Amino acid sequence: MTGSAASSAARSARRPRPERPSDAVAAVLNAAVEERATVVLAGHVQPDADALGSTLALAEGLRRRGARVLATFPGPFTLPVSLGWLPGAEGLVPSTAVPRYPDVFISLDAASPNRLGELAPLLENARTSVVVDHHASNPGFGGVSLIDGAAPATVVLVADLLDGLGVTVDRWLATCLYAGLAADTGSFRFGSTQPETHELAARLLATGIDHAAISQRLFDTAPFGWLGLLSVVTGRAVLEPGVGAGLVWTWSSVAEAAEHGLPGEQLEALVDVIRATEEADVSCVLKGQDDGTWSVSMRSRGATDLSRVAVALGGGGHRAAAGYTSRLDREATIAALRVELSTD
Numbered sequence: 001m002t003g004s005a006a007s008s009a010a011r012s013a014r015r016p017r018p019e020r021p022s023d024a025v026a027a028v029l030n031a032a033v034e035e036r037a038t039v040v041l042a043g044h045v046q047p048d049a050d051a052l053g054s055t056l057a058l059a060e061g062l063r064r065r066g067a068r069v070l071a072t073f074p075g076p077f078t079l080p081v082s083l084g085w086l087p088g089a090e091g092l093v094p095s096t097a098v099p100r101y102p103d104v105f106i107s108l109d110a111a112s113p114n115r116l117g118e119l120a121p122l123l124e125n126a127r128t129s130v131v132v133d134h135h136a137s138n139p140g141f142g143g144v145s146l147i148d149g150a151a152p153a154t155v156v157l158v159a160d161l162l163d164g165l166g167v168t169v170d171r172w173l174a175t176c177l178y179a180g181l182a183a184d185t186g187s188f189r190f191g192s193t194q195p196e197t198h199e200l201a202a203r204l205l206a207t208g209i210d211h212a213a214i215s216q217r218l219f220d221t222a223p224f225g226w227l228g229l230l231s232v233v234t235g236r237a238v239l240e241p242g243v244g245a246g247l248v249w250t251w252s253s254v255a256e257a258a259e260h261g262l263p264g265e266q267l268e269a270l271v272d273v274i275r276a277t278e279e280a281d282v283s284c285v286l287k288g289q290d291d292g293t294w295s296v297s298m299r300s301r302g303a304t305d306l307s308r309v310a311v312a313l314g315g316g317g318h319r320a321a322a323g324y325t326s327r328l329d330r331e332a333t334i335a336a337l338r339v340e341l342s343t344d
Contacts (some may be wrong), residue, residue, distance in 0.1 A: 006263030010181075014282045018209045022157065025130055026164030028104065032128075033065040035166070037103035041121060043114040044108075045074040046265065049083060049218060051109035054132070054154040056088040058108065059169040061177075070098045074117030075097050080265040081302070082218055087172045101125045107142060110155040111135035111316035134184075137307040137316035149318075152192035155180035159200060170241060174204040179214055187215065190304065191320060222269070225260035230273065232256070233285075237274055244341030245281035245303040251330060255289030264289075268297070275299040282306070283340060286326075286333060294326040301327055309340045 032039050041059045043051030059071040070093055077094040080159035095118055105119075109249070110133060113120045123129045125141055125241035132156060136149030146157055155177045162169055169177070187192045188201070205211055229252065237250040254264035255307060267287045275283040281303040287295040296313075299321050300306045306322035313336060315324020326333040 001187045006318070011268045021148060022160045023044045024144050024148050025132065026161055027326065028106055028128055028130055028144050029062065029067075029161060029165055031105045032052075032164075033062065033067050035103070036066055036068060037197050038068045038099060039070070039104040039106065040098045040102040040126070041069065041071045041106045041108060041209060042110075042119050042122075043073045044110040045117045046076075046268075047079070047083070047109075049086075049183035050153045050155055050180035051111070052083050052086060052089070053176040053178075053183075054077070054108040054158045055126050055178040056086055057154050057155065057173050058090075058106065058132075058161060059091075060088055060173060061165055064163055064167055070102075072098050074115075074119050077291070078263075083179075085217060087174075095119050098122075099189055102127075106126045106130045106132065108132050108158070109134070113141055115316075117175065132161070135307075135316055136318050137322070150194075152190070152194065152197050154183035155182050155184075156197070156200060169204070169207065170333050171207045171209050173284065174207040174209045175214065175244040178204045178209055178211060179218060181219055182211075182215055187219065192318070222266070223262060226266060229257060229260040229262060229266070230270070233270055235275065236259060237276065239276075239279055241251075241279055244336050247284065247341060248277040249281035249284040249286070249337075251286035251288065251294075251332060252276060254290055255288070271299050273303070284334075284337065286330060288330070292327075294328070294330065295323065296326055296333065296337070297323045298337075304341065308336070312340050312343075313337070328338070 039062055041055050042053045059069045062112045063069045072093050072095050074095055090231050105122040107116055110116050113123060124132050124323055129142040131145040133147050134151040134154045134238055138147045151157055200203040233250050233252045237248055251265055257264055257340050270284055281301045283299045296308045305319045307317050307319050310317050310322035310324045313324045317323055
């Protein structure tokens with residue numbers, strides 16, 4: 001090596017590595033491990049595959065490193081059949097069983113504090129609070145945060161944190177991570193999918209996970225009653241091409257799902273059926289809850305920024321997928337949505 005080359009190499013070796021967004025969170029987690037701290041992890045209310053996969057994977061990673069870990073999510077404390085099989089789900093505890101003042105509280109995949117329900121006070125009560133999320137609408141909260149709106153799923157951020165903890169991603173962890181990755185990318189169909197997304201998927205597949213079985217459980221398994229509910233709900237769908245870039249919407253309720261022998265969480269899949277409507281950029285499903293509110297799920301084919309719409313209506317999410325809760329009646333709820341979609 002020439003003198004100039006050696007000098008250049010020496011300067012490069014002395015140059016500090018650029019700090020990554022995950023470094024601050026990784027430092028907190030490693031400190032928690034060293035101190036054998038009590039760590040509470042929670043996904044958002046009614047956790048999906050990304051929230052649950054993130055929670056279970058990071059909880060297990062911290063547990064392997066020696067931290068005292070409790071994993072939970074806000075009530076109601078029930079998981080859909082499509083998720084209850086994930087490794088570690090049997091070890092989840094109800095929110096009432098976690099300490100009110102933990103050493104560390106980690107929020108995963110929650111776009112805002114209210115998505116944490118009765119666990120939101122832990123953001124202030126914990127000695128250190130950490131927020132890990134990929135929602136573009138996240139305003140930033142918690143003591144230390146890792147928020148990346150460009151990440152296709154929160155499990156992507158968790159995979160990076162596991163690397164920072166020095167935890168080897170085996171089949172157990174890879175199953176949780178792949179479930180969240182496949183779900184939030186729509187089986188890698190959504191625009192948020194990046195080259196790095198496939199690289200992570202390849203890394204997870206290399207552990208030997210049964211990705212076909214994971215996908216079947218997540219997307220292709222439903223009780224027979226689902227067909228009856230689907231026929232009713234799609235049969236009442238309304239197309240309004242003059243609203244924004246086009247709107248298709250329908251509605252159902254937890255009570256209606258029960259009439260078909262289905263749990264309320266089965267309603268979550270409806271929006272992914274009507275989103276195929278060619279004439280509408282935005283698809284929307286209003287899901288009536290037992291308390292009289294409407295849980296509103298929206299999807300965009302690309303022309304509409306739904307994160308803006310959802311935030312304006314009290315919710316949040318991504319450009320192509322977002323939601324909110326409405327306390328208006330059904331007609332007033334859809335009327336308010338029409339107004340927002342018609343706003344430039």
